[in-house]
Amino acid sequence: MPIKGTDVAKKLPQRKGCKDCGFPTCFAFAMKLASGGATVDKCPYLSEEIRAELEDALAPPIKLVTVGSGEDALKIGNEEVIYRHEKTFAHAPGIAVLISDKEDDEGVEDKIAKMKELQFERVGLTLRADLFALKFQSGEKAKYEALVKKVCDAGDAGIILISEDLGALFAARDICAGRNPLLYPITKDNLEQAIPLIKQSPTPVGVKAESVEALIPLTSRLKEEGIEELVLDPGSGNFLEVLRDQTLIRRAALKQNFRPLGYPTIVFPCFLAGDGLEEILTASMCVIKFAGIIVLSDLKKDSLLPLLVQRLNIYTDPRMPLAIEQGVYEVGQPKDEAPVLVTSNWSLTYFLVSSATEESKVHAFVCVKDTEGLGVVTGWGAGKFSGDSVGAFIKKSGIEERVKHRKLVIPGKVARIRGELEEALPGWEIVVGPREAGELPGFLPALARSLTGG
Amino acid sequence: MAVEVPVEKWTGRVGEVRLGGDGCKRVTIGGANTLPFLKFEGSIPNPPAIAMEVWDSEPSGWPAALTSAWGDVTSDPAAWARKAVEYGADIVMLRLQSARPGMGNTGGAEAGIVVDRVLSAIDLPLIVLGPGIPEKDNEVLVAASRAARGRRIALGNCEEKNYRTIAAVCISDGHVAIAKTPVDFNLAKQLNALLADIGVPSDSVIMDPDTAALGYGLEYSYSTIECLRLAALMGEAMCARPIISHAGPESRHQKESRATRGVPAAWGDPAERAVLWETLTATTCIHAGADLVVMCHPGAVELVKFAIGKLMG
Ligand code: SF4
Numbered sequence: 220m221p222i223k224g225t226d227v228a229k230k231l232p233q234r235k236g237c238k239d240c241g242f243p244t245c246f247a248f249a250m251k252l253a254s255g256g257a258t259v260d261k262c263p264y265l266s267e268e269i270r271a272e273l274e275d276a277l278a279p280p281i282k283l284v285t286v287g288s289g290e291d292a293l294k295i296g297n298e299e300v301i302y303r304h305e306k307t308f309a310h311a312p313g314i315a316v317l318i319s320d321k322e323d324d325e326g327v328e329d330k331i332a333k334m335k336e337l338q339f340e341r342v343g344l345t346l347r348a349d350l351f352a353l354k355f356q357s358g359e360k361a362k363y364e365a366l367v368k369k370v371c372d373a374g375d376a377g378i379i380l381i382s383e384d385l386g387a388l389f390a391a392r393d394i395c396a397g398r399n400p401l402l403y404p405i406t407k408d409n410l411e412q413a414i415p416l417i418k419q420s421p422t423p424v425g426v427k428a429e430s431v432e433a434l435i436p437l438t439s440r441l442k443e444e445g446i447e448e449l450v451l452d453p454g455s456g457n458f459l460e461v462l463r464d465q466t467l468i469r470r471a472a473l474k475q476n477f478r479p480l481g482y483p484t485i486v487f488p489c490f491l492a493g494d495g496l497e498e499i500l501t502a503s504m505c506v507i508k509f510a511g512i513i514v515l516s517d518l519k520k521d522s523l524l525p526l527l528v529q530r531l532n533i534y535t536d537p538r539m540p541l542a543i544e545q546g547v548y549e550v551g552q553p554k555d556e557a558p559v560l561v562t563s564n565w566s567l568t569y570f571l572v573s574s575a576t577e578e579s580k581v582h583a584f585v586c587v588k589d590t591e592g593l594g595v596v597t598g599w600g601a602g603k604f605s606g607d608s609v610g611a612f613i614k615k616s617g618i619e620e621r622v623k624h625r626k627l628v629i630p631g632k633v634a635r636i637r638g639e640l641e642e643a644l645p646g647w648e649i650v651v652g653p654r655e656a657g658e659l660p661g662f663l664p665a666l667a668r669s670l671t672g673g
Numbered sequence: 674m675a676v677e678v679p680v681e682k683w684t685g686r687v688g689e690v691r692l693g694g695d696g697c698k699r700v701t702i703g704g705a706n707t708l709p710f711l712k713f714e715g716s717i718p719n720p721p722a723i724a725m726e727v728w729d730s731e732p733s734g735w736p737a738a739l740t741s742a743w744g745d746v747t748s749d750p751a752a753w754a755r756k757a758v759e760y761g762a763d764i765v766m767l768r769l770q771s772a773r774p775g776m777g778n779t780g781g782a783e784a785g786i787v788v789d790r791v792l793s794a795i796d797l798p799l800i801v802l803g804p805g806i807p808e809k810d811n812e813v814l815v816a817a818s819r820a821a822r823g824r825r826i827a828l829g830n831c832e833e834k835n836y837r838t839i840a841a842v843c844i845s846d847g848h849v850a851i852a853k854t855p856v857d858f859n860l861a862k863q864l865n866a867l868l869a870d871i872g873v874p875s876d877s878v879i880m881d882p883d884t885a886a887l888g889y890g891l892e893y894s895y896s897t898i899e900c901l902r903l904a905a906l907m908g909e910a911m912c913a914r915p916i917i918s919h920a921g922p923e924s925r926h927q928k929e930s931r932a933t934r935g936v937p938a939a940w941g942d943p944a945e946r947a948v949l950w951e952t953l954t955a956t957t958c959i960h961a962g963a964d965l966v967v968m969c970h971p972g973a974v975e976l977v978k979f980a981i982g983k984l985m986g
Binding site for chain 2: 457467634
């Protein structure tokens with residue numbers, strides 16, 4: 220739980236009539252601080268000690284960490300809830316692809332190409348993977364450095380440097396420090412040696428231990444040194460441990476405000492899973508259950524899109540209404556001879572109808588009738604998708620001015636409203652469409668052809 | 674600095690529901706007193722179960738990836754059900770599709786016969802779903818119930834507008850009612866209360882808070898299921914029923930599982946795609962708290978079973 224305004228006020232100097240922070244009283248400033256609307260440095264009268272204490276108490280329970288640079292930099296952390304219905308999950312996990320310096324040129328080129336090519340347009344967004352994870356495995360530093368250079372030159376994607384050998388790790392860091400790479404793994408064995416090297420040119424650091432608890436002394440020590448851009452790897456050994464460890468870290472950070480675990484995480488399905496499909500199962504669990512970065516062994520056509528769509532779904536604002544606004548929606552660029560369909564305003568129904576219409580490659584008007592967010596059958600049951608009410612809606616929707624023909628497609632599941640609807644809409648022919656939206660591609664093209672007289 | 678292990682002390686538990694009859698394989702679902710797979714803080718007596726969907730008539734409108742995965746068994750419901758057993762189904766779900774007007778408009782007599790045939794072909798528990806039209810549901814599900822006496826099957830759907838007949842026959846024949854509501858926490862809870870009021874025992878209800886497929890509103894299903902599960906764990910009795918999710922039937926309607934032409938090359942092979950979209954819909958619902966997922970593609974079933982196996986340890 221974040222600190223309360225009244226507790227912040229107790230720490231402030233309480234100078235009467237001061238207002239130097241821009242607020243009328245210390246108390247008003249305290250309230251603003253607690254709600255995140257101001258920063259502690261606005262009050263010049265705090266001791267170093269109090270200021271640090273307040274800054275710490277006011278910091279978000281899971282630190283926001285940036286990997287990469289520029290517009291495409293990945294931001295992770297800053298999560299405030301465990302369950303997505305409470306509030307939108309803040310930052311979707313980065314998807315990384317692993318490249319070892321032992322892979323041949325062709326394999327490397329292939330992965331670089333896939334990072335560029337496997338991009339998907341969906342609901343106005345571009346979905347794609349985010350990072351390259353470059354692993355030192357060959358034992359030849361020159362080879363590793365060549366790989367790092369090659370990937371840097373190929374594009375702006377963020378970079379994770381993976382090397383047990385600190386020499387190779389920091390030499391690679393020096394090549395791409397400007398790209399703000401994530402350095403991994405920092406462990407109990409190399410921590411002290413690594414600290415001065417990290418400080419030379421600070422970039423985010425992936426901390427690895429054999430358990431959640433074993434991370435605590437490491438992150439605490441790094442924080443003492445002012446190194447706080449951290450990403451956690453609790454060393455989970457399998458599927459089930461990943462779920463347990465990710466859950467424990469998220470809970471400790473949010474429910475107990477336990478600072479040493481208040482950082483985003485990284486998970487390596489590429490090292491945990493036996494094959495590509497198992498890897499996707501692990502990765503998809505990580506998308507749901509709290510991971511900050513998910514490292515895959517490869518990007519594959521079949522499996523990347525569903526994973527990215529799942530990420531999009533899970534990180535959507537949960538308060539998005541289930542009902543969409545009543546009205547006439549265009550799919551494609553329908554002209555005056557385009558088919559006209561009517562459906563309910565439950566957004567899931569609408570998604571299905573509009574995407575199946577798109578798939579049919581037919582430009583059409585989809586008239587969405589307000590059923591208070593019910594599906595067509597339930598809406599019919601509740602009297603909100605009756606022939607009369609659909610007829611009245613069609614009349615006032617303005618569709619009659621937009622098309623020359625008078626053919627209206629109704630969902631097959633409510634074929635029974637046809638008679639009543641014909642009475643309510645004189646001059647219109649009511650066409651019973653398929654029962655399932657998915658069957659529209661087998662139905663709409665023929666209808667569209669008949670309307671154009673083709 | 675040490676951390677207190679952040680274990681939740683839940684007060685509630687999801688009720689158990691047993692399916693299957695004398696001399697046959699039984700499957701129990703539900704019973705957990707923690708969130709999915711968090712065995713470090715509670716007990717999960719039963720793994721999530723998988724039901725495979727079978728139609729009483731040749732499927733129409735199914736994506737090619739699915740019909741080719743099944744081959745010609747789909748012309749015979751009993752053969753189809755046996756094949757589902759081979760593919761690792763825990764339960765078979767028979768959809769009485771032919772009862773739809775326009776699909777054959779078959780009635781109670783035919784329903785009784787096909788249920789009997791499928792039950793004789795398998796020794797797994799059965800779920801029978803009606804065509805989703807109130808009058809027809811009442812007719813064919815009553816017949817199904819009679820034909821399945823002693824096998825403790827699940828019958829659906831009980832919906833707010835039409836639950837009395839199906840609930841009554843579940844009580845008299847010892848079956849389990851499936852309580853179906855649109856994606857909404859409160860509606861699910863209310864329907865459970867209505868069923869309790871007319872005397873359906875709590876161990877004889879499975880709730881179906883509706884499923885939307887990956888990319889088509891899956892997040893609503895995820896949160897509705899998760900909220901129902903959290904409420905059950907916090908002691909809300911009217912939410913403490915096992916949850917069924919129709920991951921497969923919903924996935925087979927989505928473009929990504931169906932389209933073979935006219936989609937970007939980056940979508941990959943249609944057969945693989947059908948498997949993965951269904952799989953991720955199912956596993957997402959399971960991670961939210963679903964106790965039973967209905968699936969269509971044998972390849973997706975294999976993957977989901979594998980994931981469940983790993984997570985049950
Ligand atoms: S500047 Fe500091 S002391 Fe002055 S009013 Fe603001 S909080 Fe109080």
